[in-house]
Amino acid sequence: MDHRADPDAVLAGWRREGPAIIAQRRAEYDRLLERARLLLARRRHAQATAALQAAANYAVLWHTGQFTDPRIEAMLRQLGRQALHDDRPCRPPRDEGTPRRILHVATELYGIGGHARMVAHWICNDPDNVHSLALTGQHCPLPQDVADAVQDARGSVTCLNARPGGLLRWARGMQALMARADIVVLHVHNMDVVPMIALAGLVNRPPSMMVNHGDHQFWLGAGIVDMIVNTRRSGRQLGLDRRGVMPERSALIPLCLGDRPRQMSRQAARQALGIPSEAVVVLTIARAVKFRDIGGDNFVQALLPVLHDNPQMHMVVVGPGQMPAWADSIAQVPGQVHLIGETTQTQPYLDAADIYLDAFPFVSITSLLEAGMQGLPLVTRAAYGPDCGVMAADSPGLDGVMATTHSVAELRRTIAALVRDDAARRSLGARTLARVVENNTGAGWRRQLADLYRSTEGLPRNPGDLAPMQGMGDLDLFIPFVFDDPVGIGGSDTIRVSRATQLVLKAAPPGWRIRHLIRIAARRDLAGSPLRALIPAWLGTTLRRSLRREP
Structure with a gap:
């Protein structure tokens, strides 16, 4: 995205558009849940299970203004008692x-x-x-x-x-x-x-x-x-x-x-990765989806002024691979930004880094903590306001050591200060390492697990009671734009329901599977081959395991 959409304008737009989006999705989810209720009332348990799975798929993929639903909880309990007593x-x-x-x-x-x-x-x-x-x-x-x-x-x-x-x-x-x-x-x-x-x-x-x-x-x-x-x-x-x-x-x-032991020295890691030995490396590691475009400055664009002012700064972003939307920004600082696709082999990048920057707009807690275990100072961005704590990064192991910024300007100042001050980087990184080791590893963590x-x-089994819940806020209005599956933005007005249902077809009873497959295909909402959708999940799993020679 370009600079025309500042963060405040983006959030204001979400507040205007969010209520209608939530209302539409709640109506679609409620229809799926009603189908499950009717099947359960008729004691068609296998079909009711598939219908409940479709409703749950929908609620997770497309936010409906609720984080749990007492109705679906009650139906799951009823189904368990009736069908699997x-x-x-x-x-x-x-x-x-x-x-x-x-x-x-x-x-x-x-x-x-x-x-x-x-x-x-x-x-x-x-x-x-x-x-x-x-x-x-x-x-x-x-x-x-x-x-x-x-x-x-x-x-x-x-x-x-x-x-x-x-x-x-x-x-x-x-x-x-x-x-x-x-x-x-x-x-x-x-x-x-x-x-x-x-x-x-x-x-x-x-x-x-x-x-x-x-x-x-x-x-x-x-x-x-x-x-x-x-x-x-x-x-x-x-x-x-x-x-x-x-x-x-x-x-x-x-x-x-x-434990994540270092595999090589910082200089050796940089040589292996083709990064100048004198660089100050700002590292980010996350799955590609965590860098999705939500408006305003993209991940690289947000730090362009710092990259311009500090030619020794190099950004290494592991996970997104090639990002065409970032190309113009990267071209303005040639050689300073390195994009790598998703990989399980992340240790060389951690070995080469000086600073760890959290992913945005979707934070990555595990990656933050693992970077802290390497003695790196950690920086994250909390951009959505006090009602949206779960959209920002927090962890007991990071209390008092993670630098949390609340605006692009503050993010730039924080990164620039760390890039320019080697002693500050090392001091904050050492304190971060000590805090994470104390809380997240070894005897300290095992004591907390034993208490858990x-x-x-010591608790009685959960009787199914839920406490009163608060109503919607900014968090509900922002989630569709940051976290939700993008399927359904274009295409038919039934695409979300179709996709939520298609995800359970292979594990559903044959009659239910065929009936819904025909309906989804008729709407032209089917993703993939209808013949593949007819193969039962257990058979496909067994064949794959056999081909891989798994026991």
């Missing part, structure tokens, strides 16, 4: 001092991003217990660090979506795994209905907790899971204000990190 006895009480059997549940874990790394770090940093992993939608190869962590923890990995059947049958299989656990820890995608239905139907279920890793989005589980585990104060507060989470069911624990286990075990 299971009163088998769970594991007998654990003897004090014996290892806990922890079942981690995830939808899908990827090699890129911090989600899978958190699961691996949690398991590796809790060696006194036995950890297993269940997956409800794994399609790509399981990241090796996760597989190794589970093996070392004497546990097992179960890929439920490789079993014949669909969502409801997978939830039944999940119950058998949960019944053998002392604690269940959910790391699932925000819309995943499978573990929620499984827990709801399990009468004698073990204590359960859910990691709030998508705290800026709608999610399921506030009325089902016993403890919500937050890694940010802003996420915890939003849960209390807008999700109806009871304070006693809301914990705060720092994100767990593993005990707190969760």
Whole structure:
């Protein structure tokens, strides 16, 4: 974007356009939820499960002005009780001092991003217990660090979506795994209905907790899971204000990190990456989607004056790859901006860096903390105002050391000062490293985890009660422009509903799948081949695993 749209004008535009967007999306979501209610009333449980999954998909992908919905929580509980009522006895009480059997549940874990790394770090940093992993939608190869962590923890990995059947049958299989656990820890995608239905139907279920890793989005589980585990104060507060989470069911624990030893010296890393040895390197690492264009100055354009005034400054941005919208800005400072695509091999860039700048408009907490572990000073931008804490960066491990800026002008001043002052960079980086190590690693983190286990075990099972929730604010009006899936901006007026439904087709009952596939194709909203959409999810997963020679 060009300079014609200043940040205040962008936010004002969102406030004008946001209410109509939210109202339209709420109406579309409500229609999806009503379809699920009717199916549930007729006790067509497998179809109701698919319909609830479609509604949850919609609410996560396109913000509807709510961060949870008591109606869908109640339907999930009803579905679990009716279709998966299971009163088998769970594991007998654990003897004090014996290892806990922890079942981690995830939808899908990827090699890129911090989600899978958190699961691996949690398991590796809790060696006194036995950890297993269940997956409800794994399609790509399981990241090796996760597989190794589970093996070392004497546990097992179960890929439920490789079993014949669909969502409801997978939830039944999940119950058998949960019944053998002392604690269940959910790391699932925000819309995943499978573990929620499984827990709801399990009468004698073990204590359960859910990691709030998508705290800026709608999610399921506030009325089902016993403890919500937050890694940010802003996420915890939003849960209390807008999700109806009871304070006693809301914990705060720092994100767990593993060691990231330096692979080479700063000078050797720069030589390997083709960066001048005398440069001051400002590094950013994030998935490509976190750099999306929202109006105003783009990521590079915001720092053009600093790059002009400081020719020794080099920006290294890992994740976006080639960004045509940034080309004009980059051309004004030839050789000073380096763009790299998404990669799991980020250590050489960390080794070369002097300063770490958070992604914008979508912050990246894991990358911030991992940069802090390298002794880099950290800078982030909180541009959306006091009502939008979850749109900015915060973490218990970064209290008092991260430089938070609230405008482009303040961002420029902060970066320029660090670029020019080597002693200030080193001092702030050392304090950051000490703070992150103390909070996010080792014995300090394990003590907090032990407290979390005990707190969760001491709670009665969640009866489904939700506290009163506050109404909408700026956060709701801004989310569609920053976080939401861009699908639906063009095309038919049914595209969002069609895409939310298409995402569940492969795991839905055959009749429901074919009926909705025909409807979506008739609207010309289908993404991909209709023949591929007819292949059941379990069969596609099994074939991929076979081709990859996975056990």
